Amino acid sequence: MRFFSAAEIDRLLTFPVLVDALAAAFRGDIVTPTRHHHEIARPDAAGTLLLMPAWTGPEAASAYLGTKVATVYPGNAAIGLPSVMGTYLLMDGVSGAPLAALDGTRLTLWRTAAASALAARALERPHAKRMLMVGAGALSPFLVKAHRSVGDFEDIAIWARRPEAAAEVVAALAAEGIEAHVAEDLEAAARQADLISCATLSREPIVQGRWLKRTAHLDLVGAFNLSMREADDEALQRAHVFIDTEAALHEGGDVAVAIKAGTYEASRVAGTLAGLCRGEHGTDAERDDVTLFKSVGTALEDLAAAMLVWKLAN
Structure with a gap:
């Protein structure tokens, strides 16, 4: 073996x-x-x-x-x-x-980041140029590299609660020839971003729906249990929501949390990653509104x- x-x-x-x-x-x-x-x-x-x-x-x-x-x-x-x-x-x-x-x-790092990129490939706008990575854990550089493999980003910002952690990610990416910079103001960076990828263990919403550009794509990877949250209810309400599997309706943060609280209805979820891959949902690349992908992971x-x-x- x-x-x-x-x-x-x-x-x-x-x-x-x-x-x-x-x-x-x-x-x-x-x-x-x-x-x-x-x-x-x-x-x-x-x-x-x-x-x-x-x-x-x-x-x-x-x-x-x-x-x-x-x-x-x-x-x-x-x-x-x-x-x-x-x-x-x-x-x-x-x-x-x-x-x-x-x-x-x-x-896990490779496949999690690749799943987000796969969803983004179907849901992102072709004109997306600015990426914001929220979180500076082990997944952060993998998500940046995965999203870069399916998108043409001219500006990549990294935000973390500890700016020194974000700086470490910037340095790690630079060692691989990828230019990025630390975002000091989360709201300002989020308002400018075409794609926001979140990989945190936050217990309170970090990204506010009111910050999102009309054509933004929000990628929620962290918040793996019902006590965690990365985006608020307004973000879900504004977006066409896709999930990796049906499990995201009852486990993980964000979508499942909002459903349990009664602030979001499961029937509003637009589809799954399998459905996107099988062509069961129309392309969202031309839609003039927010899209959101929630990942909880699958075997x-x-x-x-x-x-x-x-x-x-x-």
Whole structure:
């Protein structure tokens, strides 16, 4: 059985190829049972254990199955560790034999960012030039690179509660030849942005709907439970809302929180990522209004990314 480190995953994957692989997976035949959530009591902040299985269906061109075992520990930032960590086990779909173990933390970063880019490719306006990245965690540079793979941005701003954290992301991107700058005023940056991507653990709305340009696209990636929120009710009310899977209606922040509070109706959700990939929804690129994508993550994305790593390495 082979092990793929974070460095090997970085060497093999590119966002254009991964985005296309995810699009094919959402159109294809992959079984994704309900993931298991287990709360882990901790003296500082409760952690979460996630078990996420998926396998290719009988109509798929090749047979694989896999499971991600992931942990989400919000308190890890205080000890210099990522909030999300995990391992992915990829198996042969015919025999069940283990094929590879992959760095699940890195795989999650790649596939999460690629899913946002996939949604943006369908929902973004072709004239989008300004991107605002809200949050400076491990996902931030991946989201910037993913969105750049499907959009032509002339200005990229990074905002974080701690400006020094945003500066670190700017420096990391610069090391890869990507120019970005720190946004000091969140509202001013948001009002100018064509695309706003959020990846935070905020418990209160950060982005206000009244700030959004008429043609803005809002990408909500953080806020993974019902006690978290990145955008306010007005942002949801103004937008054509798309979600990665139906799970976003009852788990994760933002959409599920607003539905539970009665300030937003599930029936208003315009569609899912699978529907976008299958052409079930008309193009939004010409619409003169706000679009919003809420991601809670799905095992389909993990399996598609792991399959791609395996195929590229063999």
